[in-house]
Amino acid sequence: MTERDTIPASGKAAYITEEVRRRIIEKEWRQGDRIPDEAALAAEFGVARATVNKALQLLADEGLLDRRRRAGTRVAVNPVRKATFSIPIVREQIEAAGKSYSHRLISQSRSPLPARRAEQLGLSPGEVLIHLRAVHYGDRQPFQLEDRWINPRAVPGIEEVDFHHLNANEWLVRNAPYLRAELTFSASNAGVRDARLLDTEPEQALLILNRTTWNDIGPITAVRLAFHPGYAMSATT
Amino acid sequence: MTERDTIPASGKAAYITEEVRRRIIEKEWRQGDRIPDEAALAAEFGVARATVNKALQLLADEGLLDRRRRAGTRVAVNPVRKATFSIPIVREQIEAAGKSYSHRLISQSRSPLPARRAEQLGLSPGEVLIHLRAVHYGDRQPFQLEDRWINPRAVPGIEEVDFHHLNANEWLVRNAPYLRAELTFSASNAGVRDARLLDTEPEQALLILNRTTWNDIGPITAVRLAFHPGYAMSATT
DNA sequence: TAGTGGTCTAGACCACAGA
DNA sequence: CTGTGGTCTAGACCACTAT
Numbered sequence: 001m002t003e004r005d006t007i008p009a010s011g012k013a014a015y016i017t018e019e020v021r022r023r024i025i026e027k028e029w030r031q032g033d034r035i036p037d038e039a040a041l042a043a044e045f046g047v048a049r050a051t052v053n054k055a056l057q058l059l060a061d062e063g064l065l066d067r068r069r070r071a072g073t074r075v076a077v078n079p080v081r082k083a084t085f086s087i088p089i090v091r092e093q094i095e096a097a098g099k100s101y102s103h104r105l106i107s108q109s110r111s112p113l114p115a116r117r118a119e120q121l122g123l124s125p126g127e128v129l130i131h132l133r134a135v136h137y138g139d140r141q142p143f144q145l146e147d148r149w150i151n152p153r154a155v156p157g158i159e160e161v162d163f164h165h166l167n168a169n170e171w172l173v174r175n176a177p178y179l180r181a182e183l184t185f186s187a188s189n190a191g192v193r194d195a196r197l198l199d200t201e202p203e204q205a206l207l208i209l210n211r212t213t214w215n216d217i218g219p220i221t222a223v224r225l226a227f228h229p230g231y232a233m234s235a236t237t
Numbered sequence: 238m239t240e241r242d243t244i245p246a247s248g249k250a251a252y253i254t255e256e257v258r259r260r261i262i263e264k265e266w267r268q269g270d271r272i273p274d275e276a277a278l279a280a281e282f283g284v285a286r287a288t289v290n291k292a293l294q295l296l297a298d299e300g301l302l303d304r305r306r307r308a309g310t311r312v313a314v315n316p317v318r319k320a321t322f323s324i325p326i327v328r329e330q331i332e333a334a335g336k337s338y339s340h341r342l343i344s345q346s347r348s349p350l351p352a353r354r355a356e357q358l359g360l361s362p363g364e365v366l367i368h369l370r371a372v373h374y375g376d377r378q379p380f381q382l383e384d385r386w387i388n389p390r391a392v393p394g395i396e397e398v399d400f401h402h403l404n405a406n407e408w409l410v411r412n413a414p415y416l417r418a419e420l421t422f423s424a425s426n427a428g429v430r431d432a433r434l435l436d437t438e439p440e441q442a443l444l445i446l447n448r449t450t451w452n453d454i455g456p457i458t459a460v461r462l463a464f465h466p467g468y469a470m471s472a473t474t
Numbered sequence: 475t476a477g478t479g480g481t482c483t484a485g486a487c488c489a490c491a492g493a
Numbered sequence: 494c495t496g497t498g499g500t501c502t503a504g505a506c507c508a509c510t511a512t
Contacts, residue, residue: 011480011481011482012481012482013481013482021416022453024414025414025415025416025452025453026453031411037496037497037498038497038498039497047482047483048482048483048484048485049483049484049485049498050482050483050484050500050501051481051482051483053498053499053500054481054482056498057498057499063323064414067497067498067499068490068491068492068497068498069489069490069491069492069496069497069498069499070489070490070491070492070493070495070496070497070498071490071491071492071496071497071498072496072497072498073497073498077411078326078329078407078410078411079410079414080323080324080325080326080329081323081324081415081418082321082322082323082324083321083322083323083324083418083420084319084320084321085319085320085472086300086317086318086319086320087317087318087319087320087474088317089315089317092315092317170315173315173316174268174314174315177261177262177268177301177316178262178318178474179258179262180473180474181318181320181473181474182471182472182473183320183471183472183473184469184470184471184472185422185444185469185470185471185472186444186467186468186469186470187424187425187442187443187444187445187464187466188424188442189426189440189441189442203426203440204426205424205425205426205442205443206424206442207422207423207424207444208424210469215262216259216262216263227424229424230423231423232421232422232423232447233421233422233423234419234420234421234422235322235419235420235421235422236417236418236419236420237324237415237417237418248499248500248501249500249501250500250501274477274478274479275478275479276478284501284502285501285502285503285504286479286502286503286504287481287482287501287502287503288500288501288502290479290480290481291500291501293479294479294480304478304479304480305478305479305509305510305511306477306478306479306480306508306509306510306511307476307477307478307479307508307509307510307511307512308477308478308479308509308510308511309477309478309479310478310479
């Protein structure tokens with residue numbers, strides 16, 4: 001290395017990532033500016049070009065840099081940053097909060113698919129799927145209300161499972177890995193029934209998470225999770 | 238290559254990623270199983286070990302594999318999958334939906350920080366920050382209600398900006414890149430004032446996004462965004 | 475102690491798009 | 494056409510940890 005022999009964050013690529021990030025944050029390199037090319041940075045930091053490439057790709061994935069062949073690398077003008085959150089297994093989520101987990105199956109049946117769910121899954125309305133409704137508790141307090149449709153054709157073996165003592169979330173996570181998922185967050189006023197099951201008042205605002213997953217056979221499951229009032233789902237960059 | 242000369246997804250690493258993903262989804266490799274080590278896979282696919290490493294690291298980041306030195310690589314037992322969503326610039330979000338964007342500044346002042354916001358920012362209650370309230374419209378319909386506190390010490394130059402014609406979101410994105418952000422989603426019943434500004438009814442459930450950002454100086458801004466009823470924020474894996 | 479993943483290197487060839 | 498990033502290779506050394 002040249003005089004740039006401060007302690008690297010962890011590896012050389014990580015150090016370069018942090019150093020480039022710092023130059024952007026401190027406006028040494030301003031939005032829209034072209035930054036030196038990989039070969040130049042490799043020379044400056046005394047590393048191989050592949051190392052610089054790895055560092056810059058990370059920042060490009062984060063949205064801080066725009067990289068194009070021939071045109072070079074520029075500091076993003078409108079950095080569209082991304083945030084990540086983990087899709088929790090409800091039991092682990094509750095236990096991580098130091099509470100004891102329990103759940104109650106309200107209904108399990110084979111039913112014809114209502115129109116809205118059919119659209120979500122890309123199946124025909126009226127097709128018969130498995131329909132589950134359950135409540136998940138932390139220290140006996142209702143935490144989450146689950147309303148789930150499962151496509152048995154995508155999950156061989158599901159027909160024989162009894163979810164009274166096993167939670168569908170975990171069974172699916174272990175037995176039906178998915179290729180693709182779609183999630184949406186929204187808000188909805190609690191209905192009379194939701195309110196009773198979640199031990200709250202009708203019209204109370206609830207955070208709703210809808211999730212649909214697919215594997216190579218087709219749609220696996222569509223679930224609507226309604227959270228107890230006051231719960232906030234968090235994410236970081 | 239050996240007989241494995243089907244069309245690669247795009248590069249060799251991408252092809253290996255997809256092939257390993259397929260083996261997991263189709264249960265050729267089951268949850269908890271140890272998979273062949275990098276050297277063995279490199280031999281099988283006829284590539285360098287670094288290429289296998291890149292492919293497997295991607296799957297480990299996704300949560301599908303657990304990798305540990307000496308212990309090898311295993312298919313994750315409880316795959317904690319991650320989802321990503323992009324943090325939108327409200328104007329781009331509205332224009333991407335084919336609507337014309339406008340916004341209205343309701344108030345801009347220097348005010349003492351209330352306790353809840355102080356906690357969110359890690360500053361002292363009563364400290365004087367810049368407080369903004371604004372509504373963002375798509376085709377003249379209210380879309381989002383913004384309530385923002387900005388720490389002028391972290392953003393030199395902010396004191397001179399007039400946000401009547403410039404939207405704070407964009408100014409900050411362009412002028413105050415952040416190092417770290419925290420986001421939470423929650424739901425809340427509209428108050429009388431919220432309802433009026435969003436052109437809806439009091440008690441209507443609203444999706445709330447709270448976001449706080451930091452740079453190397455300290456906290457930059459904390460903002461509470463309330464969305465018009467019916468809006469759903471989506472994410473994918 | 476030894477087997478595994480983590481990282482880096484020097485070099486190469488290629489794909490893309492700007493001039 | 495040519496400069497830039499995208500990707501791959503063969504090899505090396507290191508860091509961790511299971512045994």
